[in-house]
Amino acid sequence: MERLEGLLKETWHFYKKTLGLVSRGSKIYYAWCFSLLAIIIVGFIFYWEQHEMGLIETNMTDQVSWGLYIANFTYLVGMAAAAVLLVIPSYIYQFKPIKEIVVLGELFAASCMVMAILFVMVDLGRLDRVWHMLPFVGSMNFPASLLAWDVLALNGYLFLNLLIPIYLLVKSYYGKEPNWKFILPFILLSIPWAVGIHTVTAFLYNGLAARPFWNASILAPRFLASAFCSGPAIIIIIFQIIRRVSAIKIEDKALFKVAELIAYSMFLNLFLLGAEIFKEYYSGTVHMASFKYLFEGLHHHNELVPWIWTAMAMNVTAFILFLVPSTRKRLSTLNLGCLLVIVGVWIEKGPGFVIPGFVPDPLGEIYEYVPNLVELMVSFGIWATGLLIFTLLMKVAIPIETGEFSHTEYEKGTYTFKRH
Amino acid sequence: MRNKNQTRREFVRNLSVTALAGASLPLFSSCSKEEAEDFLQKHFLEMTEEEKKQVIAKLEQRYLERYGRKFQISTQKALPETLWGYGLELSRCVGCRRCVYACANENNTSRYARQLHWIRVLRLKRGNLINLEDSEHYYAPETVPEKGFIYLPVQCQQCQNPPCVKACPIHATWQEPDGIVVVDYNWCIGCRYCIAACPYKGRVFNWAEPNLPKDEVNPNVHYLGNRPRMKCAVEKCTFCIQRVRAGRYPACVEACPTGSRKFGNLLDPKSEIRYIIERKRVFRLREEINTESKFYYFFES
Numbered sequence: 001m002e003r004l005e006g007l008l009k010e011t012w013h014f015y016k017k018t019l020g021l022v023s024r025g026s027k028i029y030y031a032w033c034f035s036l037l038a039i040i041i042v043g044f045i046f047y048w049e050q051h052e053m054g055l056i057e058t059n060m061t062d063q064v065s066w067g068l069y070i071a072n073f074t075y076l077v078g079m080a081a082a083a084v085l086l087v088i089p090s091y092i093y094q095f096k097p098i099k100e101i102v103v104l105g106e107l108f109a110a111s112c113m114v115m116a117i118l119f120v121m122v123d124l125g126r127l128d129r130v131w132h133m134l135p136f137v138g139s140m141n142f143p144a145s146l147l148a149w150d151v152l153a154l155n156g157y158l159f160l161n162l163l164i165p166i167y168l169l170v171k172s173y174y175g176k177e178p179n180w181k182f183i184l185p186f187i188l189l190s191i192p193w194a195v196g197i198h199t200v201t202a203f204l205y206n207g208l209a210a211r212p213f214w215n216a217s218i219l220a221p222r223f224l225a226s227a228f229c230s231g232p233a234i235i236i237i238i239f240q241i242i243r244r245v246s247a248i249k250i251e252d253k254a255l256f257k258v259a260e261l262i263a264y265s266m267f268l269n270l271f272l273l274g275a276e277i278f279k280e281y282y283s284g285t286v287h288m289a290s291f292k293y294l295f296e297g298l299h300h301h302n303e304l305v306p307w308i309w310t311a312m313a314m315n316v317t318a319f320i321l322f323l324v325p326s327t328r329k330r331l332s333t334l335n336l337g338c339l340l341v342i343v344g345v346w347i348e349k350g351p352g353f354v355i356p357g358f359v360p361d362p363l364g365e366i367y368e369y370v371p372n373l374v375e376l377m378v379s380f381g382i383w384a385t386g387l388l389i390f391t392l393l394m395k396v397a398i399p400i401e402t403g404e405f406s407h408t409e410y411e412k413g414t415y416t417f418k419r420h
Numbered sequence: 421m422r423n424k425n426q427t428r429r430e431f432v433r434n435l436s437v438t439a440l441a442g443a444s445l446p447l448f449s450s451c452s453k454e455e456a457e458d459f460l461q462k463h464f465l466e467m468t469e470e471e472k473k474q475v476i477a478k479l480e481q482r483y484l485e486r487y488g489r490k491f492q493i494s495t496q497k498a499l500p501e502t503l504w505g506y507g508l509e510l511s512r513c514v515g516c517r518r519c520v521y522a523c524a525n526e527n528n529t530s531r532y533a534r535q536l537h538w539i540r541v542l543r544l545k546r547g548n549l550i551n552l553e554d555s556e557h558y559y560a561p562e563t564v565p566e567k568g569f570i571y572l573p574v575q576c577q578q579c580q581n582p583p584c585v586k587a588c589p590i591h592a593t594w595q596e597p598d599g600i601v602v603v604d605y606n607w608c609i610g611c612r613y614c615i616a617a618c619p620y621k622g623r624v625f626n627w628a629e630p631n632l633p634k635d636e637v638n639p640n641v642h643y644l645g646n647r648p649r650m651k652c653a654v655e656k657c658t659f660c661i662q663r664v665r666a667g668r669y670p671a672c673v674e675a676c677p678t679g680s681r682k683f684g685n686l687l688d689p690k691s692e693i694r695y696i697i698e699r700k701r702v703f704r705l706r707e708e709i710n711t712e713s714k715f716y717y718f719f720e721s
Contacts, residue, residue, distance in 0.1 A: 053628060053629075054626070054627055054628040054629060054651040054652050055610070055625075055627050055628075055652055056533070056534065056627035056628035060627070061534075061627070062615065062621070062623075062624050062625055065612045065615040065616060065625065066612060066616065120611075123611070123612075124609050124610050124611055125608075125609065125610020125611075125612070125625070125626075125651070125652025125653065126608065126609045126610045126652050126653065128455050128459060129607070129608070129609045129610075130609060132463075132590045132592070132607060132609055133589060133590055133609065138590055139463050139466075139590055139591045139607075140589065140590060140591075141586075141588055141589050141590055141591050144586050145586065145587055145588060145589040145590075145613070146587070147587065147588075147589035147611065147613050148589040148590075151589065204613075208583070208587070208616055208617050209583065209619065209709045209710075210583060210616070210617055210618055210619035210709065211616060286551055286553060289553055357616070358616075360553055361621055362552075362618065362619050362620060362621050363540065363542060363552050363555065363557070363574060363620070363621045364542075364551075364552035364553040364554065364555045365555075365557050365621075
């Protein structure tokens, strides 16, 4: 009885405090959250229309049967993977706020995962049958189907990225040092798992002999290289926001190290892309058609051409900005580079990767796909959902991390403790 | 200590249950009546005979209400010792597309917004047969055949090693013992991975609720074949499973005015398709992908 009462009291305390934390903030915080909320609502209304009428509400066809949704999905899987991979450099370079970085990185990965899964959900024609995919309950085609692998890999990754930060935060909330023997294996597991989700996602495309554009073994390494660019780039920006709005200290030095990492990854990314372009153009087989469509246009269809060249320009500029120490170590140019990478990689491995796989289609037909308003709005809605989730998570996680938000008994002052 | 552990565990559990319930709520509230009825329907291969009967009765009732016709829905199994194969004589095809429309009429495909066809006839310039990049799918001359062109009809090639079946994450599509690749339209989640995996564009998707006018309905259907479909599930040629398992030719074979289309049992040494394979110059599309298709194109002698 007493136990129950204690639990209720504690839960109430937690809810009340959480509610207080997320509902109080600066004007900018309010503006940010409400804009996101507005975008989410608009996106949901558009999604509802699509759900009722079917995918005919989008611009996808039997020719280009995946579009903006799956493009975003692919990109976000990379984001999620790279956020966790940041744990490695933070160990190697012995960043001071290692625990914070783990928690932030993993919560960011979890938010990306939620977005990625939502993008698959909205792309499914029959959301009502999604349970057919559940292991044991449905009839998963494992191990034959790479999509079944992806479902397991992504959900496993989401689980890891919720378990680890929640465990660390609960420990913090109770004012205890985490049991590293218990949680470290999970943290270490999340690193190869991060490589795993992106590899499996690459294989999803890679394994299709019907689509020569994707059927190249360089795909998985290219995916990882580009993820190592976009993921850290967004983390650099997030770290700067967090150190400005909270008490968590993140040194400039740490940011510059991460930027250096982006320079190497971008070199690798461009090199691998170059290797692929050489092979396609020099051998000049019929398989070159998709590359041609992407880079120079095919039979006067050239909708993707300006996009991919913009992406190329952005990626090369960012590479130079991150390579040269003086521009890497200045916050203004650093942030510019980050933005260029985030957008450049999105174009390159989002629409620039998914759409040419379908153009021309296996029977040589060219259908020029441009996402329509529904797809754009639903996509914005999902991005806003992810950002809102991440913002709210941060709003609660940071005070727990810094010790401002903790268990009742420590708050009453009846018990004094030192944070480790 | 135990107390605290318990508390924490309960707390985490409560939180996750709340989240799960919240997340699944919109799923249940959004279904139409039919969708709600079909929600827990099993995979076709996992149904007992009794369950199949119930599903058929439900569908017959539903189709009667929607199309005003009494449907015959067959669940006939594959015939023993049968592996269906198809032959198409390219030197005879004139590109008239009668097969395309015979197929649509037989198989209850959506007629408009969007119009779906299981057969696609490609027009190729003479001098080329393999590179389809310059093929014309939407040719519309006054009369066919046209000078300087040949025609290549393509439909599901009923691969013995089908990439679509491998790709499907949930076994919604599979190969029957007689070699026909079928789809359980009620099991498909509409992810379209099979469409990406197919090297022949053999699969089409119901992007919206199919539009099938009442007076154009074919009421003789097979559960795994030409029964009316629903929105956002994939569909494909089944060699007219409803016909061939009842001893008839596929509709496209019957409709072809030039006799280009041949059909038969690959396991029967005396069948026409075996005669063709043994005596004509046959080839299959995209043999290099190793799909082992059972659709043989050939030329006279």
